[in-house]
Amino acid sequence: MPELPEVETVVRTLRPQVVGRTILAVRQGKKKLRQPWQKKWNDHLRGQRIQSLRRRGKWILLDLAEHCLVVHLGMTGRLQVVPQEQPDEPHTHLAFLLSPQENQDRSEELRFRDPRRFGLVSYHTAQELEQLLTSGKLGPEPFDLTTEAFHAKLGGTVRSLKAVLLDQRVLAGVGNIYADEALFAAKLHPAKRGCDVTKKEADRLRQALVTVLSRAIEKHGSTFLSFYYGDGSRGEYQNEFKAYQQTGQPCTRCRTAIQQITLAGRSTHFCPGCQKE
C-alpha cells in the first residue's frame, strides 16, 4: 500500500531526524522477516554515520560510509524515530539506536515495524546497491520517464496497461492506487493492451502519472485502512481518489458509476463511460 508518494513522505519526514546521526547498536525482534536479518550486520553497522536518506521507487535507502541500508515497507511496514525508553509496539522487528541529535541528550531509536512482514530490511555495499538499482530490475522514476521510452516499452507488450504500470521494471514506484488514478486521469481503459497505445496516449499517461503522483506527494500520500505514518499523521490524498475504491460512485467527469474488475490479479477501478477500451 505504501507507494511512491507514501514512501516519499516517509523519507522527507525521517530525513531531518536521522541524517548525520550514528548507529550505535542494533536490536532485533524475535520473528523472522522474509529476508532474514543477518546478525553479522549488527557489527558492520555499529559506529556508521547515516550520510543521506533517499527514495528510489518504493525503496528507502539509508546511505552509510561504504554500505547502504535498504528498506521496503511492503504493505504494512513503518519506520519511525522514537525515544529509546518507549516500549516496542507489536511487530517491531528492528531497532537502530542513534547517537543523540545536536543540542539534545535524548537517546532515540529508528524502529522498523511490519505486522504483515511483506517488507524487508537488508544491507548492501554501495556497489551491490548500484547493481540492484540499475540491473533492469527497477525502471526509471515516473518523473524521469520520457514519452519516447515509455511508448517504446508499451509497444513491445500485449499486456494490459494496468499490468504494465504495476511492473517495477518498467516504472518504479507505482502500485494499485496510483495505477488506477493515473489511468483515470489519462482516460485510458486499464485493460487496453500496451501495444495498442498511440504515442499521444502514452504521453497522456506519462503526464497523468506525473500529475497524480506530484499531487499525492503534496497531500502526503494516502491513508486508509491501517496505513499511517510513524508519528501518527495521515495522508490526505485519499480524499481526492477519483477511481480507486470508488466502486459504484458516479464518475466526477461523466457521472457513470465507477466499475471494479480484477486485472493482473489486482482490484481495478475505472469509469466505463470515459475510459473506453
Next chain:
DNA sequence: ACAGGATCCTGGGGGC
C-alpha cells in the same frame, strides 16, 4: 510472453 493462481501475513471488515 503472458495470464492467472498461489504464496507470504495479519488486521479489519462484512455477514450471519
Next chain:
DNA sequence: TGCCCCCAGGATCCTG
C-alpha cells in the same frame, strides 16, 4: 455482541 471467514496487496514463483 460475537464469531468466523475472507479479503487486501508487493513481489516472486509456478503452471498452463
